[in-house]
Amino acid sequence: MSEDRLRVAVLGGGSFGTALASIAADNGAEVRQWLRDAALVAEINHDHRNSRYLPDYAINPAVMASDDMREVLDGAELVLIAIPSEAFQSVVRQARPWLKSDQILVSTTKGIHEDGFKLMSQILEEETGFPHIGVLSGPNLASEIADKHLTATVIASDDPFTRARVQTALGCDYFRVYASNDRYGVELGGALKNIYAIAAGMAAALGMGENTRSMLMTRALAEMSRFAVDQGANPMTFLGLAGVGDLIVTCSSNLSRNYRVGYALGEGKTLDEAVDALGQVAEGVNTVRLVRDKACEDGVYMPLAEGLYQVLFNGVPARQMAKMLMQGEQSSDVEFTLSREAVSQARRQEKDNE
Numbered sequence: 145m146s147e148d149r150l151r152v153a154v155l156g157g158g159s160f161g162t163a164l165a166s167i168a169a170d171n172g173a174e175v176r177q178w179l180r181d182a183a184l185v186a187e188i189n190h191d192h193r194n195s196r197y198l199p200d201y202a203i204n205p206a207v208m209a210s211d212d213m214r215e216v217l218d219g220a221e222l223v224l225i226a227i228p229s230e231a232f233q234s235v236v237r238q239a240r241p242w243l244k245s246d247q248i249l250v251s252t253t254k255g256i257h258e259d260g261f262k263l264m265s266q267i268l269e270e271e272t273g274f275p276h277i278g279v280l281s282g283p284n285l286a287s288e289i290a291d292k293h294l295t296a297t298v299i300a301s302d303d304p305f306t307r308a309r310v311q312t313a314l315g316c317d318y319f320r321v322y323a324s325n326d327r328y329g330v331e332l333g334g335a336l337k338n339i340y341a342i343a344a345g346m347a348a349a350l351g352m353g354e355n356t357r358s359m360l361m362t363r364a365l366a367e368m369s370r371f372a373v374d375q376g377a378n379p380m381t382f383l384g385l386a387g388v389g390d391l392i393v394t395c396s397s398n399l400s401r402n403y404r405v406g407y408a409l410g411e412g413k414t415l416d417e418a419v420d421a422l423g424q425v426a427e428g429v430n431t432v433r434l435v436r437d438k439a440c441e442d443g444v445y446m447p448l449a450e451g452l453y454q455v456l457f458n459g460v461p462a463r464q465m466a467k468m469l470m471q472g473e474q475s476s477d478v479e480f481t482l483s484r485e486a487v488s489q490a491r492r493q494e495k496d497n498e
């Protein structure tokens with residue numbers, strides 16, 4: 145190995161970790177990937193395939209997989225973490241003894257940690273206290289990346305070095321990496337869109353049309369931005385790839401696991417059946433519960449998240465919920481230009497004048 149090749153470590157042997165490892169290797173980096181399953185390690189190293197999570201796609205032969213975390217992290221300049229949110233903190237704790245403060249740590253996980261409503265980069269910060277922390281998020285279906293479809297993503301960090309290094313490490317002729325300094329907003333966008341992807345899959349299975357999908361996605365964006373503002377994020381971030389970009393792909397594609405869970409529910413499967421049949425992570429199921437509870441706690445109006453929560457966890461039929469949502473108060477289109485309160489006031493006035 146030449147001395148000046150960038151060393152990249154990927155933690156996670158699922159579809160996204162595997163796709164990212166391949167991009168970095170395509171870009172000339174020396175890539176090591178950590179996963180727990182020894183049989184999958186052997187398959188990646190010998191057959192350059194990951195039949196469990198990304199079947200049918202060739203992995204760059206330069207990716208070296210290992211179940212030894214120390215070996216994978218040793219000497220890595222960039223560490224990409226693609227572990228489902230439920231296990232993220234425990235994996236970071238496992239890695240902690242071999243992490244170094246000059247390494248760049250990037251979360252690619254689109255979920256929320258139950259304890260304290262933390263995002264993954266906040267866990268990275270808490271567990272390490274290191275300065276180079278970022279988040280990678282955007283419209284990034286792993287199998288399309290593995291197929292080298294032209295794709296764009298966002299590296300978000302308040303550290304300019306992290307942004308620039310990740311752009312260099314991953315940017316290539318099929319993968320463009322845009323920069324953002326709103327780490328929280330980018331990360332929140334990636335987690336929230338999964339909620340609405342479940343709803344979009346459900347609507348499709350119920351035979352609802354394109355107008356419905358468009359309404360759902362646009363109102364989802366309004367709801368996501370409203371929540372983001374309440375949490376202190378910049379709503380402008382939601383106009384970018386990690387907001388509206390990711391919302392579009394995840395609410396439109398059968399390749400999205402969250403969409404597929406929603407579709408299965410719309411076909412009449414139970415939540416357990418839908419999740420079991422998937423066999424991969426669908427972060428939105430947990431996220432809708434956490435976001436709905438947080439919105440109730442903070443008094444943020446999120447009718448779609450509340451409606452989906454009622455369908456998923458309280459057995460309310462999806463069609464009945466859709467009907468109830470359509471009967472809610474008609475409010476403002478873009479509340480950053482016309483407030484919800486101003487619309488309500490005008491309607492009250494209209495009633496008084498009758």
Ligand SMILES: NC(=O)c1ccc[n+]([C@@H]2O[C@H](COP(=O)([O-])OP(=O)(O)OC[C@H]3O[C@@H](n4cnc5c(N)ncnc54)[C@H](O)[C@@H]3O)[C@@H](O)[C@H]2O)c1
Pocket residue numbers: 156157158159160161162179180197226227228229231234235252253254255284285286287423424425427
């Ligand atoms: N797949 C995509 O298209 C995609 C794209 C962008 C972001 N993401 C995000 O990446 C994250 C990971 O998703 P994925 O698609 O790779 O998931 P996946 O379901 O394909 O794979 C999950 C991987 O994590 C491993 N894992 C689970 N628990 C673990 C633990 N305790 N210790 C070690 N490893 C553990 C599994 O063994 C598996 O290798 C998710 O938050 C997802 O939202 C996925």
Ligand SMILES: O=P(O)(O)OC[C@H](O)CO
Pocket residue numbers: 254282283284285286338341390393394399400401402403425426427
């Ligand atoms: O398969 P999903 O639903 O986890 O979505 C994958 C990515 O987040 C799409 O950007």
